[in-house]
Amino acid sequence: NAGVTQTPKFRVLKTGQSMTLLCAQDMNHEYMYWYRQDPGMGLRLIHYSVGEGTTAKGEVPDGYNVSRLKKQNFLLGLESAAPSQTSVYFCASSPIAPGILSGGQPQHFGDGTRLSIL
Amino acid sequence: GENVEQHPSTLSVQEGDSAVIKCTYSDSASNYFPWYKQELGKRPQLIIDIRSNVGEKKDQRIAVTLNKTAKHFSLHITETQPEDSAVYFCAAPNRRGYQKVTFGIGTKLQVIP
Numbered sequence: 722n723a724g725v726t727q728t729p730k731f732r733v734l735k736t737g738q739s740m741t742l743l744c745a746q747d748m749n750h751e752y753m754y755w756y757r758q759d760p761g762m763g764l765r766l767i768h769y770s771v772g773e774g775t776t777a778k779g780e781v782p783d784g785y786n787v788s789r790l791k792k793q794n795f796l797l798g799l800e801s802a803a804p805s806q807t808s809v810y811f812c813a814s815s816p817i818a819p820g821i822l823s824g825g826q827p828q829h830f831g832d833g834t835r836l837s838i839l
Numbered sequence: 840g841e842n843v844e845q846h847p848s849t850l851s852v853q854e855g856d857s858a859v860i861k862c863t864y865s866d867s868a869s870n871y872f873p874w875y876k877q878e879l880g881k882r883p884q885l886i887i888d889i890r891s892n893v894g895e896k897k898d899q900r901i902a903v904t905l906n907k908t909a910k911h912f913s914l915h916i917t918e919t920q921p922e923d924s925a926v927y928f929c930a931a932p933n934r935r936g937y938q939k940v941t942f943g944i945g946t947k948l949q950v951i952p
Contacts, residue, residue: 763845
């Protein structure tokens with residue numbers, strides 16, 4: 722069981738370039754999330770998915786797009802990278818809604834992607 | 840959405856002392872409160888969680904307490920060790936649909952040998 726796997730681990734882009742970050746989980750989880758982590762700002766939600774074929778905006782979605790064509794994969798795309806998108810990106814998955822009334826479950830995180838945009 | 844405030848942002852303790860980190864939340868219906876530990880350069884990992892039907896939960900040197908009336912929950916680490924040095928995040932469900940959580944800004948804990 723690999724858990725949550727993110728690729729790539731590091732990447733340097735030039736302003737205006739595009740790229741896709743891949744998240745794969747082998748735990749059959751329904752819920753998947755993309756966060757960015759910046760110093761002093763904790764983990765901020767970019768987009769999330771509650772199941773195959775679904776996506777929804779989080780707290781900071783501008784400049785990013787996502788797709789969940791297969792249950793195990795959640796892709797994060799940057800169409801035209803900007804220096805403000807320099808960050809560490811974490812993917813996470815959860816078997817059920819974290820706050821479901823019957824009792825939540827924790828999120829499982831990947832190792833992160835460190836992205837620098839020059 | 841949910842508002843989660845976490846204090847303090849940094850905390851230094853002597854090895855062997857206790858450390859306490861507190862989070863407050865705004866949605867009285869929130870029912871699940873996890874704590875994550877993130878070591879430098881690593882992924883956040885769950886260390887303990889609590890559901891709203893209990894007031895306290897312990898796991899060896901770590902405990903979490905929940906006060907639903909005051910809408911706050913706290914992480915307690917006793918007999919701290921250097922390997923406890925890390926950033927700790929609390930989280931609470933988001934009021935809209937409970938499909939996501941809001942994280943606190945994190946507390947950087949330094950345990951001084």
